[in-house]
Amino acid sequence: MVWETPYFSYAVRELPKGCQLCVRGEKLVLFTTGKCPRDCFYCPLSETRRGDVVYANERPVKSLDDIIEEALLMEARGAGVTGGDPLARLDRTVEYIRLLKEAFGESFHVHLYTTGALATKKNLEKLYDAGLDEIRFHPDLFNPNSRLFKVEIENIRNAFDFDWDVGGEIPSIPGQFERMRRYADFLDNLGAKFLNVNELEFSETNLRAILDRGYRPISDESAAIKGSLELGLRLLEWGEENTSLSYHLCTAKLKDAVQLKNRLRRMARNVAKPYMEITEDGTLRFGIAEYDDLDELYTLLVEEAEVPAEWLYLNREKGRIEMPEEVAVELAEAIEGDVRFFIVEEYPTFDRLEVERIPLP
Structure with a gap:
């Protein structure tokens, strides 16, 4: 059954551990690099983050102490490691994961997003040894004939050699139901735990590319793209009947009205x-x-x-x-x-x- 969460999102079965902490504002967003092996038309990264830069939430990271201080200010119980592709700067990413685990203990939950392009067995082993708890793969479903896509799909198989939670994370792009469905099947057959689906949104940097492909916002007041939410719900309904995966449809409203607000409240208590x-x-x-x-x-x-x-x-x-x-x-x-x-x-x-x-x- 598809159920509506208290966070303006939709789910099948249970939310991944990383999402549970995230919606409560308990996750530090650790941006380890803007570098990425791909150039997705829908990438929302701002110009300031497209280089080789590091941020802990909105704080530019100049030293390891910056990461720890930001985590303390928001009373973080975990971290989401993102980019770009964090594996594009693997040694740095591994160092940060190990730092957080040593500072806050094994119960401090860390999840990571990656395209899969650089997820070799050797690289995944470094992440696992550093203490990574959950890994989320975002292959280029929309260029399935590319060489890079084939590499990504093969590399995803490597992740199942380690004892962590494996899942997928993809945008809900209108017109792409079959590719999204096939990816869900692929993950389910490998034994993955979940597939997260994000409502497509525009930003200052991806707006032109999105409009050029015929997509339109649902209103003048929203950054969400028309048809994206409905497609995500359709995938969840299909997935509930045809796979054993958990699903989470993360809406634009969740990010603004819940996730950010909860994180700000946690920080405000310590900053005011x-x-x-x-x-x-x-x-x-x-x-x-x-x-x-x-x-x-x-x-x-x-x-x-x-x-x-x-x-x-x-x-x-x-x-x-x-x-x-x-x-x-x-x-x-x-x-x-x-x-x-x-x-x-x-x-x-x-x-x-x-x-x-x-x-x-």
Whole structure:
């Protein structure tokens, strides 16, 4: 039976362990490289991640300590290792998996995504020895006659020589039901545990390629592609009757409304300063004041406006003074001149993405 999860997604049987942690916001997203042996038209990677770069969630990784710090801030119980293809920088990826296992213990669950192109027996053995718990293969189903596809399919067989969870992860691309079905059959016959299906979405980098192939978004407000969800449900219904695999249809709504929100909430608890309010969405809400001379403004607020210094934080990097929202509202009414007051909302992430800014009169 296809069942609807509490996370706006759909499943057959049980969710893979990696997905269970992910939807609760408990997984660190460890991006080990943007390099990949393939060039899929639907690849959503941003331009900043298409090179040989490393990120832990939104944090650029300059040292091993960056990975550990990010995991601690979000109270991670596991990690999803992704790219690009993490096997394109195998030694680095292996080092990171071993680092996480040593720092947080064997129960810290790590899953990894790969095309399969580089999944030789020797490379898989290194991942297994490092402590990888779950591996997900994404072969190029949409170029089944290519040499690379044949290599990927043969390499996937290698994964069943190790005692870990093996599954697949593919996008739901309208018009490709037969290829998706054949891949599900292939995995089932090998003894895989699951097949994850992702609702197709557009991004800034893949939009032109998606539109050129005739696909369209479901609405002006959504990045999801028309027909993708319906096709995914059709595959789950077929798979429930014809295979023993577990399936998870991961929707665009799950990523935004559940996974990200839950991760932000976990981080906000550890990141929020005393003057910040944590919203229902996991963002940080507080007041700010901007002025050409921050030191002069700080003196004005403390000495003339008599604002307690512990209510103020001078953020030189962003060129502002931060404070509780109610203090900013009161000061905006009392102080005349060129001082500008705002209420802002930011993600509690490393990049502190600003999602709202309300000017105060």
